[in-house]
């Protein structure tokens with residue numbers, strides 16, 4: 001009994017010392033933030049597991065300012081100086097934190113999940129040119145996207161005046177787009193094929209948030225659990241995994257595809273991990289579906305609301321697209337402003353992108369931080385907090401992107417695709433998909449939210465991405481001339 005008491009006393013003393021150290025003596029002790037977050041990571045974990053990390057961090061910034069200590073060893077920043085240092089210093093910024101190991105596929109790393117920047121650069125150079133603006137706009141590449149846009153518009157035309165679930169259809173559009181880019185002509189056609197549609201359902205309707213955070217915080221238990229489940233389910237248990245494995249191994253693909261480039265890298269270097277190309281394709285596929293699908297869904301829903309501001313923007317969009325029919329996409333400046341404003345307000349990756357301060361420590365936006373500190377910015381807050389740059393941040397105002405005054409500050413804070421060498425590789429593909437689809441929809445149709453639409457469009461956070469909570473978005477398409 002006495003030994004137990006002595007052990008309890010020693011433990012209490014240890015905890016008290018840790019609390020005192022974290023509150024008053026740790027290198028991060030002088031940073032603003034709630035004391036409870038300085039003492040323990042548990043409050044942050046609570047909000048992560050509840051799907052409310054983004055709003056928790058944003059509320060902290062609103063209360064404490066642009067620099068906040070959100071956990072004993074973690075700081076969130078909301079300034080362009082910090083974003084520049086963390087994400088672009090030396091080209092690719094700081095290495096990623098172990099959080100990104102969650103995004104490995106087939107027990108193999110890939111461009112997104114690789115933590116260390118030198119290793120990442122080696123992986124990226126093998127296929128990055130397949131995502132350059134020059135490549136994605138090549139006629140033999142862009143026509144695959146245009147075919148998917150045509151399929152989307154055909155579905156809308158078939159059911160003019162009726163409600164259509166664009167959450168479903170836009171995710172099919174995005175899945176067909178990215179698989180076409182990776183594997184043409186072996187991409188999916190989930191907009192029209194019920195068998196392919198099942199892969200979209202598997203990818204877009206899953207609820208994996210708590211499992212993902214559990215895997216991050218308790219990796220050993222998670223690995224053991226997965227081995228047991230994997231053994232019980234058989235080799236795959238996933239339609240998407242089977243599709244990617246089979247396609248990467250056996251499909252014949254066009255010379256302009258991503259897979260063709262990865263196969264060339266495999267042929268050049270037989271020491272590459274055998275499943276690296278499959279892991280890469282799986283990663284690009286996942287990265288390319290919810291992002292473009294959810295981004296378009298939030299944006300089209302907003303444009304379709306019965307608000308004077310939404311209707312004003314739709315009317316201006318119709319006017320630009322009709323007056324400049326046949327113009328190159330880059331000349332459609334209002335369309336681009338609408339997309340950027342959509343990505344500013346409800347971009348599909350609005351959450352913190354965690355990085356590690358390099359060994360030896362660094363100064364971020366005037367704050368000296370020891371090596372190993374987790375630092376991040378989140379787009380949601382960068383796109384709102386500084387009201388000197390973002391006037392009326394909760395208002396959807398595409399015109400702000402057309403004003404010359406303050407353009408540099410806005411563009412420096414625009415973080416929808418992140419920044420630097422680890423920013424979004426698929427940005428040009430995503431912009432092309434969004435521009436082509438919105439151009440062809442809004443040059444011919446007006447959209448409005450269906451009266452029976454009751455599903456929530458609240459942003460429902462996942463690990464770094466967000467999606468509409470109700471996972472349904474009923475919209476009515478009407479021919480412009482008929483309205």
Ligand code: HEM
Pocket residue numbers: 111112113124178283284285287288289291292295343347348349353354415416417418421422423424425426427429430464
């Ligand atoms: C609106 C659409 C999209 C948005 C807003 C978006 C946003 C982002 C962001 C913020 C990052 C940085 C994430 C981080 O550092 O944790 C990222 C990375 C990435 N994105 Fe996208 N993305 C979009 C579409 C796509 C598409 C279509 C692809 C198709 C391949 C893609 C592939 C990737 C990849 C591979 C990375 C990792 C890059 C690297 O680590 O070098 N994304 N994206």
